[in-house]
Amino acid sequence: LYRLFIDPKYADLTVTCGTDVYRLHKSVVCPRSDFFAKACEGNFKEGRDSVIHLDDDDGLAVRLMVYFFYHLDYPQISLYGRDGNCDDGVPRQRINVFESGRDEESTKNLIEQEDLSQVPGESTSESPDPTPTTRNGQRKAKMRAESPPTPYDQIHALVAEDEFPHEVPSEMFEIYHSPNLIIHTKVYQLASAYFVKGLDKLACNKFERELDIHWNSSDFAEAVMLAYASTEMRDTGLRNPIIRTLYSHPELLDKSEVQDIIFKNRDLSYGLI
Secondary structure: OOHHOOOOOOOOOOEEEEEEEEEHHHHHHHHHHHHHHHOOOOOOOHHOEEEEEEOOOHHHHHHHHHHHHHHOOOOOOEOOOOOOOOOOOOOOOOOOOOOOOOOOOHHHHHHHHHOOOOOOOOOOOOOOOOOOOOOOHHHHHHHHHHOOOHHHHHHHHHHOOOOOOOOOHHHHHHHHHOOOOOHHHHHHHHHHHHHOHHHHHHHHHHHHHHHHHHOOOOHHHHHHHHHHHHHOOOOOHHHHHHHHHHHHHHHHHHHHHHHHHHHOHHHHHHHHO
16 A cells, blocks of 8 residues: 555546645545545546545645555654754655655665565564665665664654554654644544544544643643534544543643633533533
C-alpha cells in the first residue's frame, strides 16, 4: 500500500481540498469509508467523474485522513520547525511526511530497500545484510558511518519505511510532540462525517494520550470547544476524556477561557455535575 500512496500511476479517484489534489485508489479508499464507497457509485456525479471535492473541510485533517487510508495510522505533526520557528508541519508532498535533512532521493532509496513482503507497520525478525550491494546502499552506509542518525532522522526513516510507531521512543519525544489536540479533534470530526472505519477510534486514542501531556497547553480550551461543537451528546469519544481531564486537573477551572466554555456549553456543564 505504501507504494500506491507515493505513486499515483494506477489511481482512479481524485480528491480535492482547496489547492490540494490527491490521486487515490478506489480499491483502497472505498472499503475504508462508506461515504467514499457510496460517492463512487455510478448514480452520483462523483462516481461518474471520479472526482470528490472536500473544499469545506480542514486541509490538514484531510491530508491525515488520506494518509490513514494507506497506512491505518497517521503521524504526529510537528508545529515547529527544526529551527524553532512556527511551521504547520503539513506533509504537502506525500513522500515527505516530515520535513527532514534528507532529500527526496534519499527517501526514495529508503523506500526502494523496503521488504515488500512485510505487512506495513510490522518489522522483520531477520537482520538485513549489512553489506551494501548497490550504489545507493553504499551511499546510505557511508552517510550512516559519517554521522550517527539523530532522533529527527530516525523518525523520518521509520515513516519512509512504513514503520512509524504508535509510541514514539522517549529520545524522539520532544522533537515532534507539540500539541496536536486540535488536529486530532478535526480528524475525529472527519472520520465521523465520512464514516472512515477505525479512524475515529485512532484519533480518539491519540487525543486522550495527548490530554495526559498537554492538558495545560493553550490548545486545550480550543480543542474542548471544537470537540463539543462537532459531536452530539451521545458521542462520548472525545467528551469523556475531556471530563476526566477536568476532574484530574481542577486548576483548569481557574482559567477564564475554560470557565467561558463551561458557561456557554450546557453539555459540558452537565457532564461535570
